[in-house]
């Protein structure tokens with residue numbers, strides 16, 4: 367491989383040395399104004415003024431589908447692919463697409479990861495753990511179906527699924543249908559003599575899929591059910607489990623309590639034991655890394671694992687390129703190297719990155735191409751504001767927006783940084799709860815945080831670039847093709863807890879911005895990947911030649 371030339375050429379006109387604030391509003395898309403558009407309903411004077419104040423410095427970019435490396439334009443955007451694109455400045459085929467390709471070509475069965483777990487098929491059980499839905503953000507049901515089928519055709523005689531119900535990338539209540547679908551497949555396999563069953567389950571936000579070490583008790587609840595075969599709720603089949611637990615007051619798919627499936631004698635049908643194989647089938651990293659650590663690290667101390675089975679473990683992908691975690695995986699992850707963060711740091715740009723725990727890795731790990739840690743400790747500072755844990759964020763819709771903004775303001779005013787990069791989670795995290803009123807409060811809080819950052823930029827004569835990673839809060843209702851809200855069986859509107867297909871804004875400005883800078887009109891459908899070259903320009907550099915082109919031009923003024 368050719369050695370990388372890290373030196374970025376100077377931008378022909380734009381100066382170096384300006385403080386640049388890059389603000390990512392999580393889940394902040396652009397949609398027509400109506401009562402389900404929480405951004406529209408909320409008081410958001412700052413974001414409104416960016417939109418209405420300077421038309422040549424505000425525009426929309428694509429944040430979903432092929433523009434961010436997803437299989438098709440029916441795929442909504444998400445934080446992983448959005449921040450990967452923002453940070454890397456290029457479009458990489460992402461996990462969902464890579465797994466599709468490996469399954470279509472059959473390469474998945476030939477590679478090291480599958481052959482490694484296959485060694486256990488003779489004597490052990492194959493366990494598959496992950497999110498059961500067709501959301502396409504963390505996993506996809508059709509991929510799980512193909513893996514179950516393919517593994518059984520290649521010798522797996524005993525298969526146990528440990529399912530996590532979704533309701534966040536898909537409609538609440540859809541878990542029932544997904545369980546029915548996979549149960550049909552498993553029943554067919556049993557007819558063919560393969561002992562295949564669901565062994566445990568729980569809602570993704572309450573069981574297993576925590577992220578960035580916000581709350582290890584979530585992972586522990588999963589461990590107890592999946593590995594130890596212990597959970598407060600016991601059922602004889604998964605459909606009954608999901609239907610019964612959903613019938614509890616205030617229950618929803620995201621937060622179902624953990625359950626295990628037991629036989630007639632009350633014994634769990636699928637604990638993980640010595641000699642078994644385990645695959646975590648989510649392709650997306652952030653919410654699988656913690657479980658991967660518990661499964662793979664010998665000196666793990668985040669909770670008492672009680673029993674640590676000797677297993678052969680593989681991830682669907684390798685989740686962390688720096689930690690090489692897990693060491694075995696079925697499909698190679700996208701190789702996202704030479705990210706803008708690494709270039710800028712190597713060209714002397716002192717960088718500050720900040721969010722609260724639930725999004726901290728978005729502006730660090732995802733931004734840097736799924737890589738944890740610093741490129742250069744002497745030039746970077748990453749600050750994590752602890753998130754609330756154990757609550758749903760509609761209870762605290764302001765989240766830590768103010769704290770993030772204050773730390774960022776201080777970082778800007780300190781003069782120690784050339785770039786401050788932050789993620790404001792409110793629109794997204796509260797949007798996922800489906801609570802419209804709370805999401806309105808969340809959007810207002812995010813707008814106030816933007817104000818504090820922009821005020822600091824103003825004081826130091828800096829530049830800002832404000833954008834988002836994908837839509838969410840701008841549309842809280844499921845719509846038919848004509849765009850009208852859809853009703854459920856009881857006649858109430860169907861709340862949309864997921865992300866959307868909407869474009870997101872990019873706004874630039876600040877006293878340090880060269881007066882001749884404006885958005886180019888010759889790039890017809892830019893996407894998030896065009897932002898990195900733009901930011902490099904704002905720092906006074908030209909982007910590497912293989913980056914997606916910059917959004918800006920400089921005219922004489």
Ligand SMILES: O=C(O)[C@@H](CO)OP(=O)(O)O
Pocket residue numbers: 392393443444445446503504534535653794
């Ligand atoms: O919460 C998450 O894991 C996803 C939705 O599945 O949201 P985001 O991509 O915004 O992190």
Ligand SMILES: [Mn+2]
Pocket residue numbers: 392393444445446448794835836
């Ligand atoms: Mn996001």
Ligand SMILES: [Mn+2]
Pocket residue numbers: 393445794795798838865
């Ligand atoms: Mn989200």
